[in-house]
Amino acid sequence: MWFSMSKNKFALHFGVITENTSINYGEGFGNNSCVKKFTRGDGKEYTYASPQKVSRCIMDAANFSNTPVEEVGSGKKVWQFQRDAYIDKYPEIDFIGYMKTREKEEAISRKKVLRVNPLISLEPYMSDIDYQTNLSLATRGNGYGNIAQTEIQYSFFTYTVCVDLDRLGIDKNSDTVIPNQEKIERMEELLDAIKYLYADIKGRRENLSPVFIIGGIYERKNPFFSNRIKFANGRELNIKLLKQTIEDAEIQEDTLVGYVDTALPNNEEILKEFNPLTIGKFFNEIKNRVRNVYGE
Secondary structure, eight states, X not given: OOXXXXXXXXXXXXXXXXXXXXXXXXXXXXXXEOBOXXXXXXXXXXXXXXXXXXXXXXXXXXXXXXXXXXXXXXXXXXXXXXXXXXXXXXXXXXXXXEEEEETTEEEEEEOOSEEEOOEEESSOOOOOEEEEEOHHXXXXXXXXXXXXXXXXXXXXXXXXXXXXXXTTTEETXXXXXXXXXXXXXXXXXXXXXXXXXXXXXXXXXXXXXOSEEEEEEESSOOOTTTTTOOEETTTEEOHHHHHHHHHXXXXXXXXXXXXXXXXXXXXXXXXXXXXXXXXHHHHHHHHHHHHHHTTO
């Protein structure tokens, strides 16, 4: 698709489809681990991973999770990023923001530059359960294995990502402005993390790499594709909804699509309607557009 960069286009946004097993669990009971889920009006349950979980996966994959922390408070203490940790040295707080408090001092905060929406299953949860035991260890001691149950779901999932490129690398609290080249490098590391995203959960490593991705860099900071990536007729991508979203928002010229060929049932329709790039080429083109934003 043809693309033109305007100095007013600073809102990076895209929606993603992944294929994986559920990665986020709530507070269980006994030997039962319950996957996080919610119920829609149709009575069906859908599993999800919270924005905090997805954001943490991205920070870990980008090797950004190294900002020093401290425990503060005289009564009930809390953990927070260190007061003297600044964005010039730590990309983590550049992307996910912070709130720093200290006794007898005013709290300082900075809003997130990176915002993600929950990872939500596109297929309903069907009450699948994995039964586990520690039998291999128990038998070594001539004992009996204890049974544990874990709710599981293998599904296609979707989430969205937003990055305010005009606020990246700028922190008024510390009068910090990092060079544009460093902003580019941080964004490239972030994009690579999303391209090869994974999550470690319950002894397994889940592949959260996109099988379908749609988005670009826009003038409006609206998450256009949030709640617009859905299935129809079973597990077919609802192409009509996506195309109407693009048309209504008037973002045809700035929107790209990346796709793993044959990943979804209505493969031929996706290829015909979107003429998608490979996932690798999608991220390479987004990187080029990020460079354009910062004048490279």
